[in-house]
Amino acid sequence: MKVELSQVSRWYGNVVAVNDVTMTIGPGVTGLLGPNGAGKSTLLHLMAGFLAPSGGSVTLDGTQIWKNHHIYRNIGLVPEREGVYGFLTGWQFVLSAARLHGLSDPVQAARKALATVEMEEPKDRRVETYSKGMRQRVKVAAALVHDPPVLLLDEPFNGMDPRQRLHLMDLIRSMGVAGKTILFSSHILEEVERVAQHIEVLVSGRHAASGDFREIRRLMTDRPHLFRIRSSDDRRLAAALMLDASAGGVTLGPDGLEVQAIEFRRFARLLPRVARTEGIRLHQVSPADDDLESVFSYLITRST
Numbered sequence: 001m002k003v004e005l006s007q008v009s010r011w012y013g014n015v016v017a018v019n020d021v022t023m024t025i026g027p028g029v030t031g032l033l034g035p036n037g038a039g040k041s042t043l044l045h046l047m048a049g050f051l052a053p054s055g056g057s058v059t060l061d062g063t064q065i066w067k068n069h070h071i072y073r074n075i076g077l078v079p080e081r082e083g084v085y086g087f088l089t090g091w092q093f094v095l096s097a098a099r100l101h102g103l104s105d106p107v108q109a110a111r112k113a114l115a116t117v118e119m120e121e122p123k124d125r126r127v128e129t130y131s132k133g134m135r136q137r138v139k140v141a142a143a144l145v146h147d148p149p150v151l152l153l154d155e156p157f158n159g160m161d162p163r164q165r166l167h168l169m170d171l172i173r174s175m176g177v178a179g180k181t182i183l184f185s186s187h188i189l190e191e192v193e194r195v196a197q198h199i200e201v202l203v204s205g206r207h208a209a210s211g212d213f214r215e216i217r218r219l220m221t222d223r224p225h226l227f228r229i230r231s232s233d234d235r236r237l238a239a240a241l242m243l244d245a246s247a248g249g250v251t252l253g254p255d256g257l258e259v260q261a262i263e264f265r266r267f268a269r270l271l272p273r274v275a276r277t278e279g280i281r282l283h284q285v286s287p288a289d290d291d292l293e294s295v296f297s298y299l300i301t302r303s304t
């Protein structure tokens with residue numbers, strides 16, 4: 001099944017959380033990548049029918065999702081926050097989700113969902129005794145209990161240890177291979193590219209980029225990089241670097257050089273070569289803007 005967003009916006013009072021987003025999510029695994037506050041949760045809630053769009057349309061195979069209750073049978077949402085009463089057992093929690101959906105055989109459906117996430121064995125323990133990874137799996141089971149063709153997961157790997165993360169990654173991948181339409185949000189590129197065939201990037205509520213992980217990586221690597229460099233002769237190094245087009249702005253300060261590398265790859269080759277031919281010793285080369293925010297803000301300025 002296909003979830004389609006067409007020019008979707010969502011405001012909370014004066015805050016624009018999602019701004020004119022158009023995208024289509026089809027079968028397989030898609031990663032929704034963006035920094036905190038980018039609007040990822042809002043977008044997932046719009047797709048799950050929990051929020052009305054302020055503008056634009058959100059549809060599932062052409063049918064509007066908002067207020068269309070029969071459509072909810074096709075969608076499962078794993079929310080970011082814990083929404084599980086600790087005093088319930090895993091079994092009770094998943095069974096109550098099956099009953100809420102009005103399934104004809106809730107016991108069988110709950111059994112199957114718990115088996116899918118490999119939680120049959122601890123199912124009779126109270127949720128408050130579970131590890132973070134087990135809680136997450138039980139939430140996935142509750143979202144899967146009605147066997148929806150579309151599964152939306154909000155930051156599913158948050159707080160998990162590496163083993164639990166691998167386990168959930170395998171599960172998501174195999175559901176994608178089985179033909180489900182899966183969208184999960186994350187603010188970590190490495191996480192997204194390990195599971196998703198396709199990546200959608202959201203920054204400040206806007207759709208900033210779209211593609212497979214190679215394309216997104218390339219966009220992020222090829223952006224201009226700012227380097228801070230300290231060497232045995234900053235002045236002479238600055239003069240030599242300025243001769244090459246890959247070094248944009250070069251500023252000489254009391255703490256060394258700041259160089260805006262326009263073409264990252266070319267500059268990465270240029271710097272050691274220049275240092276060698278000029279006989280200059282490099283003491284420190286560090287990226288000055290290698291945080292995710294600057295990577296994302298580059299993508300957003302590029303797309304506007």
Ligand SMILES: Nc1ncnc2c1ncn2[C@@H]1O[C@H](COP(=O)(O)OP(=O)(O)OP(=O)(O)O)[C@@H](O)[C@H]1O
Nearest residue numbers: 012015016017034035036037038039040041042043
């Ligand atoms: N109920 C609300 N009322 C007011 N503002 C909200 C509400 N929910 C979200 N926002 C704001 O909307 C913007 C997008 O939030 P959203 O939670 O969708 O982003 P996110 O990418 O999921 O971030 P995070 O990963 O931190 O949850 C943020 O500026 C947030 O402060």
